[in-house]
Amino acid sequence: MTLPHPNTDQISLPIVLGVLGDPTRLAIVRYLASKQGVPLNCSQFLDLGSKTNLSYHLAKLREAGVTRAEVVGTNRMITLRRADLDARFPGLLDSVIAAAGDDPALPAVGGHDIEIHA
Amino acid sequence: MTLPHPNTDQISLPIVLGVLGDPTRLAIVRYLASKQGVPLNCSQFLDLGSKTNLSYHLAKLREAGVTRAEVVGTNRMITLRRADLDARFPGLLDSVIAAAGDDPALPAVGGHDIEIHA
DNA sequence: CCAATTGTTCAATAACTTTTGAACTAAGGA
DNA sequence: TCCTTAGTTCAAAAGTTATTGAACAATTGG
Numbered sequence: 001m002t003l004p005h006p007n008t009d010q011i012s013l014p015i016v017l018g019v020l021g022d023p024t025r026l027a028i029v030r031y032l033a034s035k036q037g038v039p040l041n042c043s044q045f046l047d048l049g050s051k052t053n054l055s056y057h058l059a060k061l062r063e064a065g066v067t068r069a070e071v072v073g074t075n076r077m078i079t080l081r082r083a084d085l086d087a088r089f090p091g092l093l094d095s096v097i098a099a100a101g102d103d104p105a106l107p108a109v110g111g112h113d114i115e116i117h118a
Numbered sequence: 119m120t121l122p123h124p125n126t127d128q129i130s131l132p133i134v135l136g137v138l139g140d141p142t143r144l145a146i147v148r149y150l151a152s153k154q155g156v157p158l159n160c161s162q163f164l165d166l167g168s169k170t171n172l173s174y175h176l177a178k179l180r181e182a183g184v185t186r187a188e189v190v191g192t193n194r195m196i197t198l199r200r201a202d203l204d205a206r207f208p209g210l211l212d213s214v215i216a217a218a219g220d221d222p223a224l225p226a227v228g229g230h231d232i233e234i235h236a
Numbered sequence: 237c238c239a240a241t242t243g244t245t246c247a248a249t250a251a252c253t254t255t256t257g258a259a260c261t262a263a264g265g266a
Numbered sequence: 267t268c269c270t271t272a273g274t275t276c277a278a279a280a281g282t283t284a285t286t287g288a289a290c291a292a293t294t295g296g
Contacts, residue, residue, distance in 0.1 A: 017138045017139035018135075020135045020139070053285055074241060074292065075242065075243080076243070089213060092214065095209035161273085169273070170256065171255060171256080173274060194272080
């Protein structure tokens, strides 16, 4: 049960930019970045939208090559594809995250501690 | 006859990313960047679409704060708002332009020399 | 086995974006 | 003044994206 991800060389600049041009998805990426590589499951983003809606946005991020989702039990553990994005578009992710870092107009995740059932 | 532009501090990250997430607009930005600050008029982008369609895309770029348009006679001279974007989102524009620089999937402008009627 | 948890899929709808042609404005040159 | 050039605006059509709720699948714990 592995989910489809583009290879690094298949990641497209306009698609990545388009995907990041949505406040909810930008907030997801910012929160993932703030967690420094620690994988998160979907439920930890529920502040940003309904379960169905997050499933949609997380699929967009994964299909664009921005995130990786690994199936662990009933959870999908999500990480940023930092190294892959840096290799393909040097500096892009860092500048986006830095720019998003201090934007009060973006939605934010509360940051509850959640036990993962795996 | 000046056109509306956002102030530097009004430029929004998700809006800029969304606007750049379109191959035509990314090609416009890339071509402007390749011209190193030399202003271009709309007609010089006609390789990328119809006159009406370019008017639409150039308005999007201007309203997002990515470009500046100055009215000179019947022309709109268009430049990248490099300094403003660098001030607001350091490194972002450079990494986008670098990433777009070698993308054969993006449309391109021929680069005809055109006399400007002003 | 049963119930709870995690997340997906589907269909519907609403909202937005892109593209087009026709009509228009405004300035410049003959 | 009349014609051309440069670009906008408008309304329509087409296409895409976001959001929702109901139903579903898969796994885990009791």
